[in-house]
Amino acid sequence: MKIVQEDQKNIVYKAPGKFEETRFEKIHNMVFSSSDHASQLVAGEIADLIKNKKDKGENCVLGLATGSSPINVYAELVRLHKEEGLSFENVISFNLDEYWPMDEDNVQSYHYFMHEHLFNHINIKPENINIPNGKIPQEKIIEYCLAYEAKIKDVGGLDFQLLGIGRTGHIGFNEPGSHYNSGTRMITLDHLTRADAAPSFHGISNVPKKAITMGISTVRSARRIVLLAWGQNKAEVIKETIEGEVSPSVPATYLQKHKNTSFILDTGAASELTRIKTPWLVGSCNWTTELRGRGIIWLCQKVNKSILNLTDKDYNDNGMADLLAQEGSAYNLNIEMFNRMQHTITGWPGGKFNADDTNRPERALPQTKRVLIFSPHPDDDVISMGGTFDRLVEQGHEVHVAYQTSGNIAVPDYEALKFAEVARDLTCGDDARKIDSIIHQIKSRRENEVNSPEVRKLKARIRKGESLGATRFEGLDDKQVHFLNLPFYETGTIKKSPMSTEDIKIVRDLIEEIKPHQVYAAGDLADPHGTHKVCLDIILKVLGEIKHKDFMKDCWLWLYRGAWHEFELHEIDMAVPLSPDQVLKKRQAIFFHQSQKDGVMFQGEDIREFWVRAEDRNKETAVKYRELGLAQYAAMEAFRRHYY
Incomplete structure (x- = not known):
């Protein structure tokens, strides 16, 4: 990201092959295929700034953000400190925001987040860390915010401001309606912002309604601004911010008036930009x-x-x-x-035997295929491809399902309590005392407290039972259902561990055991909690490692999408039509996952239950095919072939 001064009015940050100026775009941006690589480059720029300032005997003043977007930037900064000796002794940091009211030691606080991801792992001086105080009494907030602004100015202002962006277009917690000249203050959070935060708080009712945030003017005072955005769920607001008019309804558009700002995007976040979505207009x-x-x-x-x-x-x-x-x-x-x-349309997802497969999405041979369906959570299989699952079993293929995670954190306490109380009535002695302990743990758990291992085990068993109910309904033998319980997921919190060698070994062992002709995997990277991405990364890592093996020459990988987005029509390689009866059967299979009905914990701002989302999406795909002049079906499930 080198700065090239082209004229007095514009400063352009060029990265060869990554960015083109167009008449549509009003903020410099760079698009990367990998958010990991992009995060490393941003961390590298911050590290260079810190070192240059140190060489001059100056402090480096950083404005820092929280949320999922900067996590890999912080991880790379920690690596640079530990492995390459990057010192933070001359760094003074100011965080953008904090929920109010919020205790510092609450795992949902930004104070906790910053220490967990960065400050506990580097040599920054504690007195140089500045994070808004979420426990400041309300009557002292104005005075406190003015002092926060004054402290930034006293140390010479922000050298570098790192930002994320919310789907309301907020930067920091500057929600729609924020003024161009606003300073640090308390603000009421938008409902969509709170809905996006709800999974971390185990429900929107637990998300604070207010926050303390730096203002737009404070952010814009930084000499350098870098905004990060990852994933398709940010695509609409990124397009509006980069290509739209400056408006208080999308506060991030104020950055169009800043002369040293770059947006760092992955392909998902950039997918709605005109030069990417419709380049023929450029x-x-x-x-x-x-x-x-x-x-x-x-x-x-x-x-x-x-x-x-x-x-x-x-x-x-x-x-x-x-x-x-x-x-x-x-x-x-x-x-x-x-x-x-x-040619994408087929009622034979496993291939049609004794048929010309020249123009079919799948091969005719072998007649009976070994099929391995990977499901990140215990219900993604039936939600996303329940009709195709049914077809594959019905047409005689050897179908296996692998549930990659236990899904335990998605089971509400009241569901776990219900099962525990039933179990208590059926047991006595030591077993009864163990269950009494579990019941007590559930009832006494404090808000946002991590469940104990015993409660998590119960919740995992609930989801396992629901999954077996659905797979039995689809006609699958229990020995063809595999519960992998990948370790990366088992943290008890929304935050997951990185994929490990153990995760990779578990998946590899299963694939090598089954030797599938077809693998189905979730390619829905719009999943707002990241589990789908980690699960897919593990599968791709394994397939890349074993692709030289003989059985892999006959193994095709098909991606399906989950409850958030469907593939665009031009991306679809196989579309499996569903009859009205199959739509109903798919719905019944989803209903076996009772713990995920009626107010599911992690549905985001979309209040529809997952079975409704799935049906609406499948019907919409069928309508789009019909509008193109193709046959009319009740519903269609879509897949894209991935070449590894």
């Missing part, structure tokens, strides 16, 4: 097969026509004249795209 394109598919489907949706009804004029009027010139006519483009979409 300039000439290299019309790859994927881009051609994306463009034609976009055109259909824009002009509200089916594929075969698109005309030369439609292409010319909507920025796709060069594609039309390349192919000669709309007719040729339309036929090719229609056939491509038609």
Whole structure:
């Protein structure tokens, strides 16, 4: 991220191959395929700043953020300190915000977060750490906030401000309506902000309604600002921030007026930017097969026509004249795209025996395939691909399901208490006393306190029983159901450990045992809690390590998506239609997961239950296919083939 001064008005931060100026974008941004690599680069910039300041005998004043976005930046800074000797003795830090009221030792506090991820692992002086006090009495808040501002100015102002962004467009806790000149103050949190925080607090009712935050003016006073955004769930607000007008309704747009700001994005967060989503509106394109598919489907949706009804004029009027010139006519483009979409549709997800598979998404042979469905949580299999699961079993394939995590933290205390009390009535002696202890632990647990290992074990057993109920309903033998209980998940909190060699070994052993022809895995990286991503990373790591083995030559990996987003139509390689009866059967399979119904803990701001989301999404996919001029179905489940 080197600064190149091009003229008096603009400072452009260039990274070859990562960024193009377009007329749509008003904030410099860089897009990376990996948030890990991007985080390392940001940490490197911070480290260079700290060292340069030290060489001059100066303090380095950092504005720091919390949340999931900067975690890997802090991890890299800790590594640089421990392995390369980076010193933080000249660093003075000011955190953006803190919930109010909030005790410092509460695991949900930002004070706890910063010490857990950074301060406990580096040599920063304790007196140089500044985090808003979440226990300051209300009558003293104004005085306290003014003093916080004054302290920043007294040390020379912020050299570098690290930011994340909320889906309301907030930076810090500057919610919509925040003023351009606002300073450090108390603010009332937006409902969406609280809904996003709800999983960490075990429900929105436990999320504080207020916070203390640096103001927009305070943030903008920093000499350098870097904002991080990862994941598709940030894509809409990133587009609005980078390409929209400056507006208090999206406070991050105020950064358009700052001359030394960079947005560091992954492909998910950048996916709605015009130059990425519809690059033909920006300039000439290299019309790859994927881009051609994306463009034609976009055109259909824009002009509200089916594929075969698109005309030369439609292409010319909507920025796709060069594609039309390349192919000669709309007719040729339309036929090719229609056939491509038609060939994704199959009622035989495991391949159709004795059929020409030239234009089918799956191979005809072997007739009976060994299939391994990985499910990150104990209900992702039936929520995301319950109809396909049913088809595979019905069509005679050897289907295995592997539940990667126990899912125990998603079981509410009242559900666990219900099961414990039933068990207590059926036992006596030492067993009864053990259950009495569990009941006491559940009833006496304080708000946000981590469950004991015994309670977590009970909750895991509840989810295991529900999963077995669903797989038996689908006709699967219990010996084909595998509960992996991957260690990375077993922390008892929302925060998970990184994947370990033990996680990798467990998955590897299972794949080598089954030797599958098909592997299904969750590719829904919009999962706001990160479990899906870690689970997929483990699978990809294993497949990469063993791809040289003979059985792997016949193993195909299919990705499905979960409850948050579906694949875009141009991304779909296999679409499995569901009849009305199969939609109902899928719903019944989901209903076996009773602990996840009626106010599920981790549904985000979408108040629909997961079975409703799944049905709506599957029906919407079928409608989109029909609108392209293809056959009409009740619902469709979508998959994308991944080449490892």
